[in-house]
Amino acid sequence: MKVSDLGEFGLIDVLSELVDSDPKYGEAWNNLKIGIGDDAAVWRCRSADQLGTIDALVENVHFRLGLTTWEELGWKSLAVNLSDIAAMGGYPLYALVSLALPPETEVTDIVFFYQGMLALARDYDVAVIGGNISKSPLTMVNIAVIGDSPGSPPPLLTRTAAEPRDRIAVTGYLGAAAAGLEMLENKIQLDLSAMKELRQAFCKPAPRLKEGRTLVLAGVVSGIDISDGLISDLGHICRSSGLGARVFANRLPVSPPVAKYFPDTALAKALSGGEDYELLFTAPDEIMKDACDRLENMGCPATVIGEMVTDPENKIFVVGTDGKETEVKKSGWDHFAGEKRGI
Amino acid sequence: MKVSDLGEFGLIDVLSELVDSDPKYGEAWNNLKIGIGDDAAVWRCRSADQLGTIDALVENVHFRLGLTTWEELGWKSLAVNLSDIAAMGGYPLYALVSLALPPETEVTDIVFFYQGMLALARDYDVAVIGGNISKSPLTMVNIAVIGDSPGSPPPLLTRTAAEPRDRIAVTGYLGAAAAGLEMLENKIQLDLSAMKELRQAFCKPAPRLKEGRTLVLAGVVSGIDISDGLISDLGHICRSSGLGARVFANRLPVSPPVAKYFPDTALAKALSGGEDYELLFTAPDEIMKDACDRLENMGCPATVIGEMVTDPENKIFVVGTDGKETEVKKSGWDHFAGEKRGI
Numbered sequence: 001m002k003v004s005d006l007g008e009f010g011l012i013d014v015l016s017e018l019v020d021s022d023p024k025y026g027e028a029w030n031n032l033k034i035g036i037g038d039d040a041a042v043w044r045c046r047s048a049d050q051l052g053t054i055d056a057l058v059e060n061v062h063f064r065l066g067l068t069t070w071e072e073l074g075w076k077s078l079a080v081n082l083s084d085i086a087a088m089g090g091y092p093l094y095a096l097v098s099l100a101l102p103p104e105t106e107v108t109d110i111v112f113f114y115q116g117m118l119a120l121a122r123d124y125d126v127a128v129i130g131g132n133i134s135k136s137p138l139t140m141v142n143i144a145v146i147g148d149s150p151g152s153p154p155p156l157l158t159r160t161a162a163e164p165r166d167r168i169a170v171t172g173y174l175g176a177a178a179a180g181l182e183m184l185e186n187k188i189q190l191d192l193s194a195m196k197e198l199r200q201a202f203c204k205p206a207p208r209l210k211e212g213r214t215l216v217l218a219g220v221v222s223g224i225d226i227s228d229g230l231i232s233d234l235g236h237i238c239r240s241s242g243l244g245a246r247v248f249a250n251r252l253p254v255s256p257p258v259a260k261y262f263p264d265t266a267l268a269k270a271l272s273g274g275e276d277y278e279l280l281f282t283a284p285d286e287i288m289k290d291a292c293d294r295l296e297n298m299g300c301p302a303t304v305i306g307e308m309v310t311d312p313e314n315k316i317f318v319v320g321t322d323g324k325e326t327e328v329k330k331s332g333w334d335h336f337a338g339e340k341r342g343i
Numbered sequence: 344m345k346v347s348d349l350g351e352f353g354l355i356d357v358l359s360e361l362v363d364s365d366p367k368y369g370e371a372w373n374n375l376k377i378g379i380g381d382d383a384a385v386w387r388c389r390s391a392d393q394l395g396t397i398d399a400l401v402e403n404v405h406f407r408l409g410l411t412t413w414e415e416l417g418w419k420s421l422a423v424n425l426s427d428i429a430a431m432g433g434y435p436l437y438a439l440v441s442l443a444l445p446p447e448t449e450v451t452d453i454v455f456f457y458q459g460m461l462a463l464a465r466d467y468d469v470a471v472i473g474g475n476i477s478k479s480p481l482t483m484v485n486i487a488v489i490g491d492s493p494g495s496p497p498p499l500l501t502r503t504a505a506e507p508r509d510r511i512a513v514t515g516y517l518g519a520a521a522a523g524l525e526m527l528e529n530k531i532q533l534d535l536s537a538m539k540e541l542r543q544a545f546c547k548p549a550p551r552l553k554e555g556r557t558l559v560l561a562g563v564v565s566g567i568d569i570s571d572g573l574i575s576d577l578g579h580i581c582r583s584s585g586l587g588a589r590v591f592a593n594r595l596p597v598s599p600p601v602a603k604y605f606p607d608t609a610l611a612k613a614l615s616g617g618e619d620y621e622l623l624f625t626a627p628d629e630i631m632k633d634a635c636d637r638l639e640n641m642g643c644p645a646t647v648i649g650e651m652v653t654d655p656e657n658k659i660f661v662v663g664t665d666g667k668e669t670e671v672k673k674s675g676w677d678h679f680a681g682e683k684r685g686i
Contacts, residue, residue: 033392034499034501037502037503037583038431038501038502038503038583039396039427039428039430039431039500039502039568040394040395040427040428040431040433040488040490041394041395042392042393042394042431042492042499043392043393043395044391044392044393045388045390045391045392045393047388048388049376049386049387050385050386050393050489051384051385052383052384052386052437052439052472052487053382053383053384053439053473054440054441054474054485055441056441056443056475056477058443058478058479060480061477061478061479084383085383087382087383088381088382088383088385090383094395096395096396096397096487097397098397098398098485098487100401100483129395130395130396130397131397132397132398132399132485134399134401134405135401135404136401136404136481136483137481138481140443140479140483142397142399142441142475144395144397144439144487145383146393146395147383149385156377156385157382158377158381159380159381159382160380160381224382225382240380240381
């Protein structure tokens with residue numbers, strides 16, 4: 001059955017039932033007063049500080065329906081928003097979901113989309129509390145997430161709080177999402193475990209929420225998530241904090257299957273591939289050491305890759321394996337540049 | 344200059360400066376801790392209950408760039424969300440704005456869009472605190488608005504609170520938005536004041552925020568805004584409250600220029616035209632009388648048009664000018680029905 005057969009309100013009924021039938025644990029659901037079905041959702045605020053973010057996934061720009069499943073798309077659409085909350089060190093609570101769909105979309109595909117999204121929502125006790133459905137010539141997902149940050153004053157990771165001589169570190173491994181996209185686009189065959197890992201990295205990234213909270217508990221105050229690409233996102237920290245940065249290429253935690261199967265482009269993928277949704281954070285030496293220990297203890301790799309430096313021009317230098325410093329002018333995803341630009 | 348020339352981050356800088364240079368009054372701005380420029384916005388919660396809503400405007404579905412100006416589009420994109428907050432009787436506070444734009448979009452057009460949106464935001468002390476910009480083959484706007492409802496318990500208008508024998512009333516006049524769209528689409532020439540009024544109704548609707556608050560202060564607890572069409576939105580109240588309704592056609596406050604220039608379709612436009620963004624509310628006789636008096640005193644027309652009735656099948660009957668009752672099966676905007684269906 002197509003969504004045009006079921007109609008807008010029939011589809012809303014199906015999706016409301018899906019959300020209703022889901023188990024509801026945690027603070028977000030406990031504090032929800034009105035969910036899907038009224039003009040706006042209503043919840044009781046459990047703490048003084050609230051966080052809000054919105055993100056879009058556009059067909060043939062962020063995803064292609066031939067390369068990704070609807071279930072993966074649902075997961076990823078929410079994941080990119082939860083990653084923004086993770087990058088602030090906050091807790092996600094509520095999601096508002098706006099779907100723009102061609103009339104010929106299969107209802108079962110939208111059910112798969114919701115199942116993927118709700119699976120991730122369950123993992124982090126996020127409540128889907130409302131949304132919007134529109135007709136559109138192409139599929140587009142917009143999700144807004146509201147979260148909070150308990151504590152007084154609430155600890156947060158911001159882009160403006162980096163200091164000169166801070167160490168720069170990242171969680172996890174880099175380059176896997178870009179390699180996953182290349183693998184899917186070019187139908188590259190690898191060993192099964194590598195294929196699974198790279199597909200997962202691109203199609204079902206895991207937002208680093210627990211890691212973001214761990215960082216703020218360790219006293220880290222400066223961070224961002226890697227969505228556009230390491231250099232591009234580090235550039236945001238540099239400009240917001242009024243600093244420059246130096247990154248050591250040989251310290252980059254390149255994803256092992258990327259290093260193995262994409263040796264020529266592994267470094268470029270790690271530096272500017274984007275969509276890894278790892279956290280990039282900076283802190284003075286002592287705090288950084290403690291933060292990395294805490295992350296490793298919870299099973300999350302953490303790697304120091306460089307340092308913040310005083311530079312009113314906010315330049316980023318990459319120190320190559322040959323010891324040479326190269327200024328990186330621009331790198332990473334710019335929506336209107338039309339292509340990804342490696343260093 | 345096109346947005347592809349300026350780039351994503353250049354465009355974000357231009358829009359951030361526009362928001363920054365705007366005067367900032369009111370609780371929303373006072374309580375904002377982090378606005379545009381980080382992974383998420385952060386604000387201090389001033390009251391226990393928060394409201395959230397999201398809405399989309401899709402090119403060639405909700406608007407056509409040949410018929411509406413960018414400034415009007417910016418206004419309307421925010422207005423439809425503020426109307427949802429009005430329909431709950433709440434205060435709007437924060438807006439997250441997601442724009443999907445073709446690369447060849449002119450930067451000045453997006454500046455006009457923001458100017459239109461910010462003009463409305465200023466009127467209601469709404470803070471634009473973040474967003475997202477994506478490339479897309481067509482223009483699409485998604486805005487999420489967070490509001491609140493101070494008071495303990497906070498008074499709200501919901502779709503579920505109508506009672507049998509409640510009177511049904513609407514603010515303002517009906518049918519003007521649908522007539523405005525028809526006028527623009529068919530380039531119909533009317534007298535200047537009618538043209539201005541109908542264009543305004545379709546392109547720059549005024550959200551009934553003060554009126555929504557007035558209703559809750561008068562003790563009204565049941566309401567919705569008319570976005571899909573009077574009958575369709577009344578249908579939401581009927582289904583959510585488990586009731587039926589009877590509407591008297593000769594009591595409908597048809598917009599005067601619509602009655603004058605579109606006599607054959609005026610009634611259909613008022614019943615199912617949609618996008619009027621007036622409030623539809625129900626209340627027992629005494630409360631309704633007081634509520635309508637309060638609205639009239641603030642210069643807002645309020646008209647009782649019918650009554651809620653006990654009906655487990657949630658039927659809506661329209662009593663025609665000849666006294667005959669006709670059941671309205673389906674009416675108003677359904678995204679996947681492909682057309683508006685009159686009664």
